[in-house]
Amino acid sequence: MWLTDASVVDVLTGSIARGRAVELTADGLVGRVLDAAPDGEPTRSLGGRYLLPGLVSVHSHLSVVYPFSATDEAENPGATLLRSFSRARDALHAGVTTVRSVHEIHRADLLLRTASREGWIDVPRIVGAGRAVSAAGGHGTGTGSVYATGPDEFYELARAELAAGADHVKVFITGGIADPDEGLGGQMTAEEMRAVVRAAEEFETYVVAHAGQGEAIATAMDAGMRSFEHAYDLSADVAAEMARREVFLTPTLCVTRCPEWMADHSFTAAQIETAMEVGPRHLESIRRAVEAGVTIVAGTDYPPGEPIEDTVCAVREMEFLTDAGLEPLKALQAGTSTAARLLGLSGQVGEVSTGAAADLLVTDADPTSDVSALRGIRLVVQAGRIVRDDLPAGVAA
Known part of the structure; x- marks a missing residue:
């Protein structure tokens, strides 16, 4: 599955890569991060929202x-x-x-x-x-x-x-x-x-x-x-x-x-x-x-x-x-x-990077400028599985 139209937050640097597609692999990891998902793959659009680690x-x-x-x-x-x-x-x-x-x-x-x-x-x-x-x-x-x-x-x-x-x-x-x-x-x-x-x-x-x-x-x-x-x-x-x-x-x-x-x-x-x-x-x-x-x-x-x-x-x-x-x-x-x-888990959790656990959040606002953006969590993913989905209707594959 791919999360598309994502503003990917790099918490290590504070930079944000907009309009990206992020692959959730079958083994629960973050896979490729591309400009767009490959044709024919299942997708979930985030509508430009912010994607960050859990x-x-x-x-x-x-x-x-x-x-x-x-x-x-x-x-x-x-x-x-x-x-x-x-x-x-x-x-x-x-x-x-x-x-x-x-x-x-x-x-x-x-x-x-x-x-x-x-x-x-x-x-x-x-x-x-x-x-x-x-x-x-x-x-x-x-x-x-x-x-x-x-x-x-x-x-x-x-x-x-x-x-x-x-x-x-x-x-x-x-x-x-x-x-x-x-x-x-x-x-x-x-x-x-x-x-x-x-x-x-x-x-x-x-x-x-x-x-x-x-x-x-x-x-x-x-x-x-x-x-x-x-x-x-x-x-x-x-x-x-x-x-x-x-x-x-x-x-x-x-x-x-x-x-x-x-x-x-x-x-x-x-x-x-x-x-x-x-x-x-x-x-x-x-x-x-x-x-x-x-x-x-x-x-x-x-x-x-x-x-x-x-x-x-x-x-x-x-x-x-x-x-x-x-x-x-x-x-x-x-x-x-x-x-x-x-916790000795750098590179495994706490960041959005290829090979890290697909433990992810989606927020409406930019959490790097105001952590209160975390009051607006819309999606929670753990190990590549969506465990909470509050995205508005119409934001779908």
């Missing part, structure tokens, strides 16, 4: 329960999986064609990944962490994580998740804002951090760290960690060091800027108040990171396909990144090509 969200919890206090670590795994499947399906229909999960109860992400590979379900491509490894009594307590005390336990539990099929390891190096009384203090020692990094390196992968404040990030970088989440409180000096070391930062600005969404999802008044109090400091921290040149990637913490403020969380997060100072193209890259680079 979104890549790098901080997702598909199995999360709201309110957090309702989480049951002994929940029937079947219920966990069904809830996670619903969230994953929503994400795909919203245009998120690749998801990095950073902790799921009962390793639901790994089960969904298997089901997708077997062709049983339509969900985004899943890059999964399995269960997070938390300090005993730390930030992950009560979430279905696994709990460690000391370097040896951190090492063994991290290896266990990787041996079960996890693509990376998730840890909590500080507290967070979900519990207003917890604070952002460190929760792992340098030795524990190095132990988890050693386990990841033995499986040729990396560690992603929940990280509320910069002091812990600095220690974690010395230990070899290279992917950090949140950064609610980040100094200019630590931001500069993050840029120098070329680590990745997922700001998750949604979690401190959306009080109505939180109220609708049964967050307590104290949780909402804490998030809003942290919000200005969080935004300033991410602005420092942007100014320093830290590599920013897009992830929501909330389910990425969840409705929020007349769009979905994945798109709203990318809009928030522009509020923090990212140029629109950089924000688009944060949710496509740069995110793919973090």
Whole structure:
């Protein structure tokens, strides 16, 4: 099949090739990109609309329960999986064609990944962490994580998740804002951090760290960690060091800027108040990171396909990144090509190029000049199959 009359967006450079025809191969890849489809081939006209890669969200919890206090670590795994499947399906229909999960109860992400590979379900491509490894009594307590005390336990539990099929390891190096009384203090020692990094390196992968404040990030970088989440409180000096070391930062600005969404999802008044109090400091921290040149990637913490403020969380997060100072193209890259680079999938997802996965979106407006164009997604393609079609009547083969 060919998508014709497409304005093809090169997210790597920001250039747009108009009036192109893009081949979707039988094995789900982008084939030839030509001026016109060959005679006799099935076609789908895009009417000049913008064709770009599907979104890549790098901080997702598909199995999360709201309110957090309702989480049951002994929940029937079947219920966990069904809830996670619903969230994953929503994400795909919203245009998120690749998801990095950073902790799921009962390793639901790994089960969904298997089901997708077997062709049983339509969900985004899943890059999964399995269960997070938390300090005993730390930030992950009560979430279905696994709990460690000391370097040896951190090492063994991290290896266990990787041996079960996890693509990376998730840890909590500080507290967070979900519990207003917890604070952002460190929760792992340098030795524990190095132990988890050693386990990841033995499986040729990396560690992603929940990280509320910069002091812990600095220690974690010395230990070899290279992917950090949140950064609610980040100094200019630590931001500069993050840029120098070329680590990745997922700001998750949604979690401190959306009080109505939180109220609708049964967050307590104290949780909402804490998030809003942290919000200005969080935004300033991410602005420092942007100014320093830290590599920013897009992830929501909330389910990425969840409705929020007349769009979905994945798109709203990318809009928030522009509020923090990212140029629109950089924000688009944060949710496509740069995110793919973090996942080790450059050239495979996050771009429209011959040989890459045919995971594609169609928008009415140019997303390189305004990421809010992603509020107008008209077509979602995954692995060469159309999974959502909102093109107006008359735009057909």
